[in-house]
Amino acid sequence: MNNLSKLVLTASMVLAGLIISPKKIDCSFDYFLKDKQIVQEKEYPLNDKGFPTTEGIEQYVKDNEYTVIEEFERFFNVSINSMGFETDNLEGYLNVYPDEIRGGELGLYFEDYAVISNSEDYLGYSLKTTDSKKLANIPDTYAFVKATMIHEIGHDYIEQVIAELLAQGIHASPEYTDYRRTTDGSRFNKEGIAQYCVRAMNESKMGSNHIPKSYEKLTADYYTFYYKYSELFLRNFLKEKGLREGIRTLVVNTPAGPAQMMNFDEWLDNLKNVWDIEKHSLLYQQP
C-alpha cells in the first residue's frame, strides 16, 4: 500500500476496522470512571521550563486513553467504536508523509489510532491542570496533551460517521474519503470539527472571534485557517445540529470553495439535508 494513503483513509478501509470491532462494555461504568478520574488528577512531571516531559506525556496518554474516550462519548452522546493511542516523536513521520504533514503537528490520525507527539512542545497536560499564569499572554492555544487526544478522537469519529453512512448506502463526498481529492474546504471542515470537539469540551483557549473579510487574509496562515477559523465557522452549526448530525450533513455535501468560504453561513444554510439523501438511497435500493 502506498504510504500516503495510510494517513488519510478511504471510508472503505476504515469500515473494515469498524465492523469487526466489539461493542463497548458498559457495566461497572461509574466505578471505572471514578477510578480513572483519580488517575487523571495525578500529577505528571514538568521539565525545568515548566512544560510536560516526554516521559510524562507517554505516561499521561497511557493512563488516560480510555478516560478521555469515555469523556468524549458522554459529552457528545456518541459511541466510539474503535480508537487507540500511541506516542512517538513525529519528526520521523515528516520524511514519510511530506505532502500530508508540515511539521509542528502534535498528533497524527491513522486508521483506528492516533500517534500523539511525545516532544516537549505542550504547554500542559490539559487546559484545566495548567497554571493560568503560563497561559496569560497566549490568546489562542490547544497545545495540551488532552486537547490533542480529543482532536484525534474527533477525526476518528468523522471516519466512523462516514463508514456508517456508507453502510447505509449513502456516500460521503469524495473530498472527504479520497486523500487525492482533498480540498481546502474538506480539510477545513475536518479540522474544524476536530477543533470544535476540543473547544466544546473546554480543553482549548480561544481568544478573539475576529474573522478576516478577504480570502487572502483568511488563508494567510495555515494553522490559523485550519485550526482556528474552521472552528469559529462551524461552531454554531455543530452546536445546533449535534456532532453526529452535523458531520453527516457536512460530509454528504461538496465542501465549500473560496467564494462560498466567504459566505460560509449562507453555504451552511443551503446544504443538502442528509435525510433527503437517505430517502432517495432507500428508494434506489428497492428491487
Ligand SMILES: [Zn+2]
Ligand atoms: Zn487534525
